[in-house]
Amino acid sequence: GESVGLHLPTLSVQEGDNSIINCAYSNSASDYFIWYKQESGKGPQFIIDIRSNMDKRQGQRVTVLLNKTVKHLSLQIAATQPGDSAVYFCAERSQGAGGTSYGKLTFGQGTILTVHP
């Protein structure tokens, strides 16, 4: 069949605004979640992570919220800057039967964040 490129969600904000990027994950057995930032021409860069036994974790200018009831993850970026412009991916780690999945991460489709000066 014909391949169709992914149509990524986009978020456009003004410099200094707060940004919220959302992600729905698929596996209720996932025990660990990570947010990555990918700038054009570069590899994914680790931002922040959270374990399934937590519902909130804060870093420098970033906060991750986890709602296991609805399998939803969000990344909040405070005082967004032009350098934050990138594609943001959430990833989940699911432990398979007998722990066979190990480090396999399943990535979301990504969200394009554009910050206007």
Added chain:
Amino acid sequence: DSGVTQTPKHLITATGQRVTLRCSPRSGDLSVYWYQQSLDQGLQFLIQYYNGEERAKGNILERFSAQQFPDLHSELNLSSLELGDSALYFCASSVADGGGPPKTDTQYFGPGTRLTVL
């Protein structure tokens, strides 16, 4: 800079050919992971090696294989290349085997190899 290195940065080849992508993990990391990023499939896990042994496998094609050497660097071999294999290939590394606490299992990604099959 994550500390993970990948070579080459770009690779252009023809259908039916075979290529090898190389990855050196961060110093001290024992696990290496390979991912494929394409426009229509996003980031997909291919395979993981831990201390020389295969640890987890994703939807890796039979035409693809990988190994991790005693010095912990890894190679991803892609053979009988097809147009659809054109993609970015990323390597990531972590301290431990990926199934434990996040502190030792955070995956750090390299800059990638862009493969173009003509």
